[in-house]
Amino acid sequence: MPVPKRAQGVPVPPDVIDRRRPVDATSFLSPASTILLSDEVVDRIREAILMGQFAPGDRLREEQLAEALHVSRGPIRNALLQLEREGMVVRRRNRGALVARLSRADLEEVYSLRQAIEPVACVWAARNAVEADLSELQTIINGYSRLSSRVRVQEAAEADLSFHDVLYRAARHRRLLRLWQDLRPQVYLFLLTRTYVRTKEFREIMVIGHSRILDVVRNRDEEGAREIAAEHVRTSYGRVLEAYENDLDADDEPDER
Numbered sequence: 591m592p593v594p595k596r597a598q599g600v601p602v603p604p605d606v607i608d609r610r611r612p613v614d615a616t617s618f619l620s621p622a623s624t625i626l627l628s629d630e631v632v633d634r635i636r637e638a639i640l641m642g643q644f645a646p647g648d649r650l651r652e653e654q655l656a657e658a659l660h661v662s663r664g665p666i667r668n669a670l671l672q673l674e675r676e677g678m679v680v681r682r683r684n685r686g687a688l689v690a691r692l693s694r695a696d697l698e699e700v701y702s703l704r705q706a707i708e709p710v711a712c713v714w715a716a717r718n719a720v721e722a723d724l725s726e727l728q729t730i731i732n733g734y735s736r737l738s739s740r741v742r743v744q745e746a747a748e749a750d751l752s753f754h755d756v757l758y759r760a761a762r763h764r765r766l767l768r769l770w771q772d773l774r775p776q777v778y779l780f781l782l783t784r785t786y787v788r789t790k791e792f793r794e795i796m797v798i799g800h801s802r803i804l805d806v807v808r809n810r811d812e813e814g815a816r817e818i819a820a821e822h823v824r825t826s827y828g829r830v831l832e833a834y835e836n837d838l839d840a841d842d843e844p845d846e847r
Contacts, residue, residue: 627665628668628669634659635655639673639689640775642744646692648689652687670687676776677700692780697780697831700780701780704777705820705824705827709820710761710763715760716806724804724808727757727800730800734749741792743781746787747784750796751777753800754770786829
């Protein structure tokens with residue numbers, strides 16, 4: 591079936607299967623365990639959104655989600671509040687919670703924040719990373735050799751952000767890490783729009799871009815880390831922006847948050 595074309599906001603990733611709303615959450619959400627219940631409910635709903643099982647604009651009905659996960663509506667309500675803070679859910683009068691439809695304006699906000707914090711993360715990682723961090727970063731880069739022309743956009747986004755997750759942890763900056771964790775889900779959604787992940791250039795781009803970051807961190811080059819990180823975010827922004835070039839009206843979408 592053809593991939594649905596968005597009206598405004600974040601483009602639908604190529605791997606998302608077309609289907610008609612309303613969505614039957616019971617078909618893909620299994621009951622949550624009683625262990626770490628609140629966190630698990632958030633994780634289940636977030637994953638369903640990130641995997642495209644809920645599309646931008648879909649309504650998230652508390653009653654249906656509670657039934658699908660076999661929990662009360664309290665944990666569902668708390669989960670939706672958390673996802674709203676992450677920018678993945680919005681609330682509309684008379685419609686309740688909806689999956690956020692990220693616009694061009696959202697892209698500018700998210701990447702302006704990333705442009706501000708990622709150089710700081712790289713500088714602090716160059717200052718504080720230990721050998722285990724450097725080894726983990728290298729292992730992730732080595733794993734890019736497994737990225738093939740059949741890679742799914744979700745897998746490509748996770749492979750990309752896994753490197754940055756370790757980088758932020760290596761910075762040993764708790765407040766910065768919390769900022770990244772709040773921003774990460776929205777960065778992930780934007781990475782799903784990239785149209786070149788199945789090209790032969792994608793693996794090379796990933797290896798070269800992240801190897802340059804690792805080199806300056808390994809060499810404790812704080813000034814180089816700042817410059818390379820800023821360039822890396824600018825490049826990422828440019829590639830994501832390509833998905834919006836034919837949707838200039840998305841700039842005018844009213845802020846729903």
